[in-house]
Amino acid sequence: MSLRGSLVVWRATRAVREANAQRRRALERELADYRSEADCLDLGAALDRYPDGVTAEIRDILGRRRLWRHPGRFPG
Numbered sequence: 448m449s450l451r452g453s454l455v456v457w458r459a460t461r462a463v464r465e466a467n468a469q470r471r472r473a474l475e476r477e478l479a480d481y482r483s484e485a486d487c488l489d490l491g492a493a494l495d496r497y498p499d500g501v502t503a504e505i506r507d508i509l510g511r512r513r514l515w516r517h518p519g520r521f522p523g
Contacts, residue, residue, distance in 0.1 A: 471504070471508075474504070474508065478490075478505065478512070481509075487509065
């Protein structure tokens with residue numbers, strides 16, 4: 448691959464990573480509205496209706512937040 452081609456691929460990869468990071472930050476902000484235990488349980492019940500592959504990112508964000516709030520405790 449030429450240098451120019453490599454540069455195009457590098458820029459495209461960087462743009463995709465940045466877009467994914469922005470999307471994830473927006474999702475984290477939206478999920479921050481679910482604060483109470485009841486809200487989180489309702490959200491969890493809704494997520495249970497979908498396959499794990501579809502909800503994995505949301506579950507990851509919620510799990511990290513739960514660990515941050517309760518260090519030393521395992522979620523569950």
